[in-house]
Amino acid sequence: MNKLNEIEGLNISENYLVSPFYVFFIICTMQVGIGILGFERYLVETAGFDAWISVLVAGGFLQVLVWVMYRLLQNGGGDIVHIHKQVFGKYIGGFLSLLFAIYALLLAFDVMITFIEVIKVWMFPGLQVWIFAFVMIGLVYYIVSGGFRVLTGIALISIVIGLPILLLKFFPIQAGHTMNIYPNIEHSPMQILAAAKQSALSFLGLEFLLIFYPFIKDPHKSKKWAHFAVFYTTMLYFISVLVTFVYFSEEQLKQVVWGTISTWKIVEFPFIERFEYVGIAMWLYVILPNVCIGIWGATRVMKRVFPVKQIHFLRFTCISLFFPVALVAGRDPINSINNFIGTVGFYVLLYIPVLLLLKTITDKVRKRHEH
Secondary structure, eight states: OOGGGGSTTOOOOGGGOBOTTHHHHHHHHHHSSSGGGTTHHHHHHHHGGGHHHHHHHHHHHHHHHHHHHHHHHHHHOSOHHHHHHHHHOHHHHHHHHHHHHHHHHHHHHHHHHHHHHHHHHHTOTTOOHHHHHHHHHHHHHHHHTTOHHHHHHHHHHHHHHHHHHHHTTHHHHHHSOGGGGOOOOOSOHHHHHHHHHHHHHHTTTGGGHHHHGGGBSSGGGGHHHHHHHHHHHHHHHHHHHHHHHHHSOHHHHHHOSOHHHHHHTTOOBTTBSOHHHHHHHHHHHHHHHHHHHHHHHHHHHHHHHSSSOHHHHHHHHHHHHHHHHHHOOSHHHHHHHHHHHHHHHHHHHHHHHHHHHHHHHHHHHHHHHHO
């Protein structure tokens, strides 16, 4: 059994644990979701075609954040709920953990409404949202109720399906202009950093490590896989940015909402006329783990805070999500929600190093009192 089982509330049987290298797939699938379909436009608005530097800066920040999270988890033991309890006490710590659960739900909600918007814009303008939302949430409930090992399997499948689709960015390179990405830096360091912040928002999902860490067998061995996952997703975003910059001019890209989907339109096969339809349909398998792990993480935290079975929180959460997902529609409100959740996610990422600092101070004070 996992050594973390010694901590109250973390008595997880070895049958429910996953091998360390699966951390690579879980982190990758959380970071590569709906954001990669259209994040280029927002970077260009801030830093123009110098935004490729911003992606690398954001990737470097996330590598540091991985180290911070493993330091926090290895020193504190357990998960985010246990660490909050150690640092802030039972009640304040529980409240902060619930805020983290709400944040996880918001991420899942954001992915669902944004993907439904993509389907309405590109495939079925007359789509009855409530029907699709009902089917999708039902599928999510079925997967999440299977447990964390099932989620890990879905994450693995999503990476296997998603990578070949992203490799089709080879087609825009043939039709593009490589001089667009000539390294002529025209923007200030502050603009590049602002775009780095914007690109970091597309990488959200890494912080779920603070929830599923106890489900890793020999968790200390998973650190290298987490770093490799961040490197992999950074390279995916970096290549995606470069390809989009090659294909579109800067002014064109400012008008394109879904840059990656737009590049799919030029993909040609003898047996497929509109490949973007195929790409969007297959992308459902990529975003599905985003929603499932988001809801699983939220209900897992709720279970850790309150003495209630996780399945009850799962049912309540799925029912509660159905109505807002079915009702929210339109580019403007969805864009506002995206911006709000992105800002919240950015502050969550900044909060993690602060939590490590507070945990270190708390441990030192506790040791002094013990001696």
